[in-house]
Amino acid sequence: MxxxxxxxxxxxxxxxxxxxxxxxxxxxxxxxxxxxxxxxxxxxxxxxxxxxxxxxxxxxxxxxxxxxxxxKQGLVLTNNHCVADCTQALSSEGKDYVKDGFLTGAREEELKCAGMQAEVLLSITDVTDQVKAAGAGKTGQDFVKARDAAFATAELAACGQDKTLRCQTISFYRGGQYKVYKYRRYADVRLVFAPEYATAFFGGDPDNFNFPRFNLDSAFLRLYEDxxxxxxxxxxxxxxxxxxxxxxxxxxxxxxxxxxQLTVSQLETNRDLIIPIGQLQRSEMRGRLIQFGEQSEENKRIANQPLAGVENSYKVFFGQQFVLNDKKFMDAKRAAETDLKTKVAADPKLSAEIGDPWGEIDRAQAALADQFVPMRQLETAAGGGSDLYGYARTLVRGAQERAKPSAERLPEYGDTRLALAEKRLLDVRPVDAPLERMYLEHWLLKTREYLTADAPAVKLLLGKESPEGLSQRLVAGSKLADPAVRKALWDGGLAAVQASDDPMIQFVLKTEGAGREVRKAYEASVTAPTDAAAERIAKARFAVLGDSVYPDxxxxxxxxxxxxxxxxxxxxxxxxxxxxxxxxxxxxxxxxxxxxxxxxxxxxxxxxxxxxxxxxxxxxxxxxxxxxxxxxxxxxxxxxxxxxxxxxxxxxxxxxxxxxxxxxxxxxxxxxxxxxxxxxxxxxxxxxx
Missing domain, CATH: 2.40.10.10 (Trypsin-like serine proteases)
Structure with missing residues (x-):
């Protein structure tokens, strides 16, 4: 400490x-x-x-x-912990590639990593003027929709319908620049070599984020085409x-x-609200996973990687919390922010153009404080990490969004992004029912606890059921672990999804609107004013510092x-x-x-x-x-x-x-x-x- x-x-x-x-x-x-x-x-x-x-x-x-x-034959070097989900998915009871390592002696032994896509950057195109023009003069949800539409248009212009490419419009300098990154997309990525867990993560959590270290945290993949x-x-x-x-x-x-490049008030929100809530839930999930893993060797095997991920995230945010709690650090941030404001104020023309974006972001923090927990529980963390829930929401929202023009969809379902969404949905990977129940139960319990049992959204989620009983019913009855079932629903579109009797599909059809509702409100009162103000702060930084700064x-x-x-x-x-x-x-x-x-x-x-x-x-x-x-x-x-x-x-x-x-x-x-x-x-x- x-x-x-x-x-x-x-x-x-x-x-x-x-x-x-x-x-x-x-x-x-x-x-x-x-x-x-x-x-x-x-x-x-x-x-x-x-x-x-x-x-x-x-x-x-x-x-x-x-x-x-x-x-020259597509061999790729990465970390063992970056392929851990792959080795876990390829493992089964009696065959533990995470514990024992994955070795190949011939190309035909190289196995596909489900859900993994590799991307190599081909080009960078500046679209700042187009994106800023789209949002000019707009506020609230209109600002968000106009900007998202500009993103989708720019991506489609760069990539077209070529499925070997992926285009992504990325914000730099908190809205100071927008650029389309065009990637060569490799959807077939196979595992070549991974060492044993004891070798790759020797020292475990005690040594994590420390040095000296003695880890062979390396692995090899291979890119395939055709x-x-x-x-x-x-x-x-x-x-x-x-x-x-x-x-x-x-x-x-x-x-x-x-x-x-966040403002002081944004850092304070991270310190006082966002990180603590996340840490409380990670801490409880860590305990649940440890307890589950102690029940049998098979439980230990399937909980190994989820536990490692939770422990790693907990330690990361533990360190971040300490930094934000340090008075000297925060005083230095305040001094830096004051210095930038002073330089802006000294330039009447720049000051008139910039206005007071810091004050606007400060005011947006109040709206964030009101809406963060519903946004987290009902939208960004909905499902608690359950694969079955994630499949169901992709099927439901994918069917709903694909019926619209690309520029009018939720960004994650735009034309140039559908290939990745489809890959993640349809790739074959195991689903561990006990973990699925744990994730759903924990999410439902925390949602009820944080929003209260009387909240309309909680009543919508639970009805007359308990978190324990609902999670058990949804997981036991769902057929979405079968990729053939998922493919039939994806190909069948909205009519097939609505007609499905899968309990997880029906649950998401009934409840995902609550997530859309809080997302819409959050984007209008938090995202839009924050991003619009951040664009002007970025302009101030460019005016004062030129290109001597790098983006977040x-x-x-x-x-x-x-x-x-x-x-x-x-x-x-x-x-x-x-x-x-x-x-x-x-x-x-x-x-x-x-x-x-x-x-x-x-x-x-x-x-x-x-x-x-x-x-x-x-x-x-x-x-x-x-x-x-x-x-x-x-x-x-x-x-x-x-x-x-x-x-x-x-x-x-x-x-x-x-x-x-x-x-x-x-x-x-x-x-x-x-x-x-x-x-x-x-x-x-x-x-x-």
Missing amino acids: KTLTLAASALVLSFAAAGAAQADEGMWTFDNFPSAKVKKTYGVDIDQKWLDTVRASAVRLTTGCSASVVS GKPANTPNHLTWRATAPVEGEPTFVAGNPGTTQR ATFSLRLSYGKVAGWTHRGRTITPFTDFAGFYDRVTGAEPFEAAPRWIAAKDKLNPKTVYDYVTTNDIIGGNSGSPVIDAKGRVIGAAFDGNIHSLGGAFGYDGSINRTVVVSTAAITEALTKVYGRDALVKELAGK
């Missing part, structure tokens, strides 16, 4: 310039990378050819991770030697979300720069490397410090001095998991898989003295593939042979 508080205090320095990037700070877009600054700092030339090669090799996984193409391995001439070169201390490093990936993370492709370096905190210096010898010293024989049998057997074959994991100063956040760490020559030297405990404050700011990215080295991966797993063919492919 003290460590996190001190980390937050250290972040104060990063806001002294009202948002100007500090040394090694920044998740930069590929069309605004500070090559001159990198040259001055590290003496490395990052030219357009280098950028184009890296961009064409970087991969975004729709599971929320990053990756990179590392061979049933064959994809031809990928653009790929990163594999470097099997570890970097040295001080060596420049670059991370290309898709950081998920940062809030560095949006799960879009970014490039950060840094170097291999340890850190010193409270008089203790952490060196940047760990090795195989350190791993074996850390083994205790008991979870979570138990070595997998293969590693015990291979101990004498491995070079104890091989660099296992290392840390760099690169600026990353969640979503960067699996990102390639690249040297100055554009060669991959590792995969980022974590940050240290201080990096949890990275959602709100960057402190280069202690924020660190944790990386598994290509040197360790290469040696493990050869001496532990005997994957010689895979090593040859990585070497380009």
Whole structure:
């Protein structure tokens, strides 16, 4: 707890310039990378050819991770925890690929990852003028609808109906810019290699977000097209030697979300409302999953990945809460905001154009406070994570929305986004009924608790049933676990969905309107005024700081720069490397410090001095998991898989003295593939042979 508080205090320095990037700070877009600054700092030339090669090799996984193409035959490097849902889905009772690892010796053994799509960025098109023009003069729901329609129009213009492409309109600088990112879409992604859970996540939750680390958190996928391995001439070169201390490093990936450009009142809302409610529910779900897993070995198997996900999220927001509770941090944010306001006020023309967007956002927080819980329970977190509920809502809303012109639909059902929605709906994956009941029951209980039993929406959800009884009835009676049933309903459209006697479909048909209602109200009173005001704050930042600022993370492709370096905190210096010898010293024989049998057997074959994991100063956040760490020559030297405990404050700011990215080295991966797993063919492919 003290460590996190001190980390937050250290972040104060990063806001002294009202948002100007500090040394090694920044998740930069590929069309605004500070090559001159990198040259001055590290003496490395990052030219357009280098950028184009890296961009064409970087991969975004729709599971929320990053990756990179590392061979001409579609081989992709990512993290083991990024494929954990795949290994879990491929497993069954008596065949646990999560626990034992997934190894292939031939292409026909590579198995499809259900629901996973890989995307490679092809182009970036600025559509700021079109989007802003669409929303000009409009307020409330009219503003949201006009902007969403402009998004859909821009995406359709860029991608057309080509199902090998995906286009996405992304907001940068909180509405300062809008750009269409066009991706090459790979819908067939297959698992090639994944190590055992004990190897990939050695140290478990105690070591998570810490360093030293001893994790082989790596995995390989392969992109397929037309049933064959994809031809990928653009790929990163594999470097099997570890970097040295001080060596420049670059991370290309898709950081998920940062809030560095939020106003103070928005940060206070996160601190006082959004994070606490989420943490309370995560904490209870964690306890339920632990209790469930203790009941049998099979329960433990199916709860393993959900529990790991909940624990990881809990720790992330635990760290964020501490940062936002730090008085010095918040004072620095207030000072930075005041400084920007003062600069705007000093320019009469700019001041007249900007107005008081900060006041408008402050007022929107009151509406957010009133509507956040209904919005969360009835819309954004509806179903509590149940796959069956998610299938039913996709079928119901998909049928309703597809009957409208693309520009008039909910954005997630626009023409250029339907292919992914359909893939997630129809791909074959197991549904674990006990977990389904748990998720639904927990969601219904919390909704009743937070909204009260007398709320019309709760009466609509439950009727005369209990959360326990309703969740049991819906899961036991639903046939939506069968992909053939889902396909028939999807193809049959609204008439087929309305005629279905599936209890989950009928439940969603009856209740999803409550989610639409609160979403509409939220967008009108929170989203619209907040986004309209944020556009003007972005304009102020551009006027004051020019292009020296980078946008908040949006799960879009970014490039950060840094170097291999340890850190010193409270008089203790952490060196940047760990090795195989350190791993074996850390083994205790008991979870979570138990070595997998293969590693015990291979101990004498491995070079104890091989660099296992290392840390760099690169600026990353969640979503960067699996990102390639690249040297100055554009060669991959590792995969980022974590940050240290201080990096949890990275959602709100960057402190280069202690924020660190944790990386598994290509040197360790290469040696493990050869001496532990005997994957010689895979090593040859990585070497380009």
